[in-house]
Amino acid sequence: MKPETNDPLASPTKIKKKFLNTPYPWLIPLSLLLIVVFLYPIIEIVRMSFSDMNLVDSEYTYTFESYVRLFTLPGFWPMLGTTGFFVFFSVTFQLLCGFIVALLIVRGESLKLKGTIVVRTSVLVAWAIPGVVIGIIFEMLYTETQAGILNHFLSLIGLGPITFLSDPTMALLSVTLANIWRGTAFSMILMYAGLQTISKDVQEAAKIDGAGPFQRFRNVILPAIAPIVLINLIIISIDTFNTFDMVMALTQGGPGNSTEVIALSIYTSIFQEFNLGVGAATSVILLLINISMTLVYLRVLGKGRNES
Amino acid sequence: MTPKAQERLLKIGLYASYAFIVIVFLFPLFWVASVSLKTQSELFEVPPSLWPSSWQFENYWHVLQTTPVLTYLWNSLRLVVLTVIVTLMVALPAAFALSRFKMKGKNAFLLVILMTQMISAVVISIPLYRLFASWDLLNHFLLILAIYVAVVLPLATWFMKNYFDTLPEQMDEAAIIDGCTRWQLLTKILLPVARPGIISVVILVAVQSWSQFVIPFILIDDAALYPVSVGVVNLQSTQAQITTHYLAAGSIMSIIPVIILFLLLQRYIVGALTTGAVKG
Numbered sequence: 001m002k003p004e005t006n007d008p009l010a011s012p013t014k015i016k017k018k019f020l021n022t023p024y025p026w027l028i029p030l031s032l033l034l035i036v037v038f039l040y041p042i043i044e045i046v047r048m049s050f051s052d053m054n055l056v057d058s059e060y061t062y063t064f065e066s067y068v069r070l071f072t073l074p075g076f077w078p079m080l081g082t083t084g085f086f087v088f089f090s091v092t093f094q095l096l097c098g099f100i101v102a103l104l105i106v107r108g109e110s111l112k113l114k115g116t117i118v119v120r121t122s123v124l125v126a127w128a129i130p131g132v133v134i135g136i137i138f139e140m141l142y143t144e145t146q147a148g149i150l151n152h153f154l155s156l157i158g159l160g161p162i163t164f165l166s167d168p169t170m171a172l173l174s175v176t177l178a179n180i181w182r183g184t185a186f187s188m189i190l191m192y193a194g195l196q197t198i199s200k201d202v203q204e205a206a207k208i209d210g211a212g213p214f215q216r217f218r219n220v221i222l223p224a225i226a227p228i229v230l231i232n233l234i235i236i237s238i239d240t241f242n243t244f245d246m247v248m249a250l251t252q253g254g255p256g257n258s259t260e261v262i263a264l265s266i267y268t269s270i271f272q273e274f275n276l277g278v279g280a281a282t283s284v285i286l287l288l289i290n291i292s293m294t295l296v297y298l299r300v301l302g303k304g305r306n307e308s
Numbered sequence: 309m310t311p312k313a314q315e316r317l318l319k320i321g322l323y324a325s326y327a328f329i330v331i332v333f334l335f336p337l338f339w340v341a342s343v344s345l346k347t348q349s350e351l352f353e354v355p356p357s358l359w360p361s362s363w364q365f366e367n368y369w370h371v372l373q374t375t376p377v378l379t380y381l382w383n384s385l386r387l388v389v390l391t392v393i394v395t396l397m398v399a400l401p402a403a404f405a406l407s408r409f410k411m412k413g414k415n416a417f418l419l420v421i422l423m424t425q426m427i428s429a430v431v432i433s434i435p436l437y438r439l440f441a442s443w444d445l446l447n448h449f450l451l452i453l454a455i456y457v458a459v460v461l462p463l464a465t466w467f468m469k470n471y472f473d474t475l476p477e478q479m480d481e482a483a484i485i486d487g488c489t490r491w492q493l494l495t496k497i498l499l500p501v502a503r504p505g506i507i508s509v510v511i512l513v514a515v516q517s518w519s520q521f522v523i524p525f526i527l528i529d530d531a532a533l534y535p536v537s538v539g540v541v542n543l544q545s546t547q548a549q550i551t552t553h554y555l556a557a558g559s560i561m562s563i564i565p566v567i568i569l570f571l572l573l574q575r576y577i578v579g580a581l582t583t584g585a586v587k588g
Contacts, residue, residue, distance in 0.1 A: 038427060
């Protein structure tokens with residue numbers, strides 16, 4: 001091929017053609033959208049967090065005051081505690097339940113049981129339902145009177161009625177439970193994929209060598225799916241830290257502030273207390289959580305790549 | 309115990325756990341459907357009955373007539389369909405370039421894309437709210453659409469890039485020798501082969517956009533423009549406790565479209581979720 005790069009007489013169409021043979025034009029729309037919708041707001045929110053802006057005035061000065069106020073606000077540390085509880089228990093049980101369901105499905109498939117697809121689909125439906133609708137659905141299940149269905153079932157076994165949403169501690173538990181229901185599907189499907197990568201031969205060999213179910217689980221299954229468990233752990237943690245919609249519909253953060261998780265507290269600071277600085281500072285904290293977890297994710301992902 | 313008896317026991321155990329799982333995951337939906345078909349007095353019955361005594365389909369009719377739920381559904385549908393189309397238009401060329409071109413800093417670029425996917429929608433909505441409010445651009449359909457696209461774009465791009473990576477490059481070489489331009493290579497050769505991957509992306513994007521809440525909740529304050537997620541919360545806060553059956557009917561209507569999509573395309577979903585997350 002003859003070199004075209006330095007040809008001063010290259011026609012515009014040729015230049016255009018040349019340009020299309022580089023990756024850049026293909027990436028321009030993507031880059032523009034990401035810059036406007038992500039980069040600009042991130043720079044802005046950091047700037048806002050170091051200023052005394054509010055939603056109405058256009059005058060402002062730069063200050064550390066928002067952070068000082070945030071850390072000394074009486075509600076801040078309890079809010080982080082609430083978020084921590086919500087994330088820890090959601091993630092633990094989403095992982096656990098997802099894993100158990102996946103294991104049961106894979107076991108059933110290997111025995112050619114009917115109905116494994118029905119199980120898989122029923123769990124996955126929870127993933128497709130909007131978070132706000134899940135909040136509304138659980139609000140109906142959690143009805144606190146005797147007419148509430150969960151309280152009815154509990155009273156049949158001699159428990160209840162339980163004040164699912166009006167007692168602060170119970171409310172946090174109830175919200176977490178709803179979130180476990182919501183997020184189990186995602187863990188299940190990842191674990192399901194992971195389990196299918198383990199070859200049947202390896203499992204059979206372990207069986208022939210006399211490994212019991214527990215030994216096979218510890219020495220064959222667990223090491224094989226460990227990378228996926230880790231990736232799953234990080235993705236669902238990030239998701240749970242960012243949860244807003246379901247809690248908004250289920251409790252609006254109440255009673256009191258007992259279910260006000262971090263994403264909700266940002267919204268409340270800004271749109272209900274009109275405290276832009278504190279809300280922006282809280283956003284920066286959430287942003288730092290998201291970024292640090294992404295970095296861990298990349299490390300795990302990078303490690304997995306080098307090994308394979 | 310003989311191995312045969314053991315296997316039988318195992319099967320019984322598995323079926324029992326299947327029944328339990330299915331009940332746990334479908335009962336909440338069944339309950340809302342049941343509530344949506346009850347009469348008002350049945351809502352307060354003690355003990356509550358699982359089935360509605362008479363199927364009150366009028367509840368649905370009532371919600372359709374007295375609330376803007378159809379408008380909400382229409383808004384969501386429009387937004388989701390356009391988001392899917394625009395996302396494909398942006399993500400497919402980008403994924404093609406990231407899969408087929410050599411370029412400096414490609415890995416760094418891919419990482420930046422991945423990072424944006426992890427950022428909370430609440431965080432980005434607030435500066436955008438301020439910007440739009442100061443320019444009088446809240447409620448602007450095209451801007452909302454652009455943000456919807458940007459939010460699903462990282463996942464769609466990563467997913468399609470991974471999908472293109474699995475297609476052999478000999479195909480490209482053959483096409484180029486035949487005189488295809490890059491554009492023709494993408495549209496005439498790769499896209500037809502990548503159809504299963506594209507369907508998966510369509511499902512992921514559609515479900516995510518249908519569920520999107522924070523962005524319209526913050527950036528739209530004109531109730532006539534609410535998508536169904538925000539609309540349902542609006543119904544929830546304006547309907548008193550006494551009208552739970554109407555709220556239930558509204559909720560059921562808001563999830564029927566995704567459930568239909570889901571059941572129709574269910575075989576693509578497992579693949580989409582696994583490749584999207586494991587490789588991405």
